[in-house]
Amino acid sequence: MIGALMVICGGVKAAERAKYPEWKGAWERWIPQVSVVSPSGLRTPGGQPSFDQTKPWARGQEAPLTAEYQKVLEDSIADQASGGQGNNFDRARCMPTGMPHMMTFGPLEFVVTPETTYILIRTQVRRIFTDGRDWPKEIEPSYAGYSIGRWIDEDGDGHYDVLEAETRGFKGPRVYDASGLPLHFDNQSIFKERIYRDKTDPRIIHDEVTVIDHALTRPWTVDKRYVRDSNRHPDWRESSCIEGSDLVAIGKEMYILRADGLLMPAKKDQPPPDLRYFKHDTK
């Protein structure tokens, strides 16, 4: 009898587990039909991969920025045009991308457990806690933020099909894309997401993201899509920002390392680094 009850209880646990969706595999960034090859070799609607995947990066995103933050974007673009990194400086020196930029690149892996849904993105991990917890009184700020979610059975068939998540608790600066399209420097961003598998094409997962941020004139909602890699054993490539990077940040200046290892300016007339600390040591 006890054995049978254990089997029942184990079976109930398994049955409960079976309510969660199957989102296994590698999910790559969706690319629109009309696309171009960016200078980095990636297919995009224009420029580097973008937050709104249907539109080119930077100004092409038509982000509803305040006048103040539209200027931040324009200054960033101008700086990049002259060889600098603009508002994307921290990404260029391999700081974490954080939200929302971390959701731009693939492959993503979703690992669903009853307590947590993990989104594994190259070197970064998002945890969306679905164990019913409340928001902590204090959140240690991070680039990925702190995410709480809940599963919803929208069609009432006894299976969860939508994950709703809210993310808060950020540090920065963070950007939407490599143009330096900015989020507010106050880091008060809130992200609300609805993640679900496409009902007509199961090869697609949607992540409807609504950004609430003081750099915006209104909440900005975008439907990000990811396409399942059909390879049974996806290539979880080890992608390291720092490896092969020829950029060196010294203070607030970014320089370039030549192939021979020597330092060179990234911008016209860029001053060399201050060597005051070498005065007593140079021969």
Added chain:
Amino acid sequence: MTRNDAEIGVVPTSGAAVITGRTTMRCSGSIGVVAFSAALLVKIASATAHDETKYPDLRGQWTAIGGSVRYVPDKPRGLGQEAPLTPEYQAIFEANLKDMAEGGQGTDPTTWCLSPGMPRVTNGYGEMEFVITPETFHILVFHVFDSRRIFTDGRDFPTDVDPSFLGISIGRWIDTKGDGHYDVLEVETRNMKGPRAFDASGLPLHADNQTIVKERYTFDKNDPDVISNEVTVFDHALTRPWIVTKRYRRSRNPHPWWIEDNCMENNYHIRIQGEPYFLSAEGMIMPAKKGQRPPDLRYFNQPPK
């Protein structure tokens, strides 16, 4: 994805148990009904869901016992590790220690925020989380690039994948006691690239990157908050396979904090022309070693300030 219509409601004739697929249930009724229900649920569950009861419950946050700074946690750093190095690699190691004593970084690649790679990530940097799926044993660590996938789906080692610092890891679960529960995970890792070191002292692995790492994770039901990991390294820098046991302890905090440890944040090391330098608090370049020359600035038009 299959559907379990039967899980919505199973109403035995005695009215004893209504199993709704929710977490609450009533277990009562005749033995026959119970047995029937058990058989039905087992069939349904096995057809559609991962039987997690076979696997150890590893939920929670784990940290390395003895810390993560040294490869052999209970021996002193550096030469105290008594690594079975060949004479050639012992010389490389000692030269590295001398460089570090003079302010350099020796042969430790993580100074530049490269992945520690295998086997060094078994030292257990930061807070670890183990997540088990039927196909993969995930070890999630936010450190440099430490998170691992150990594939347990029966695949062979691929022959056409680029080498990486972490390599490719394939594992298999073993039920050593025959009680229906896995208590050992055996893992083999190959296909690595370098440079890699065993720990922050720069204890080197061979530059040929032919390392093979074998691990044996043991999960003891009598001590569920400790995991043992017997790590065996086969490497041409060693005179023999090197076996070291690492142990990890679980915190029972139901909501542990997962620290976002960013290597580049507050990293004051840079490298120019192969030479290590420091950045001062104000962001200015400083020598790392006594008498170190400044970087060559021949490509700058303006004289230094």
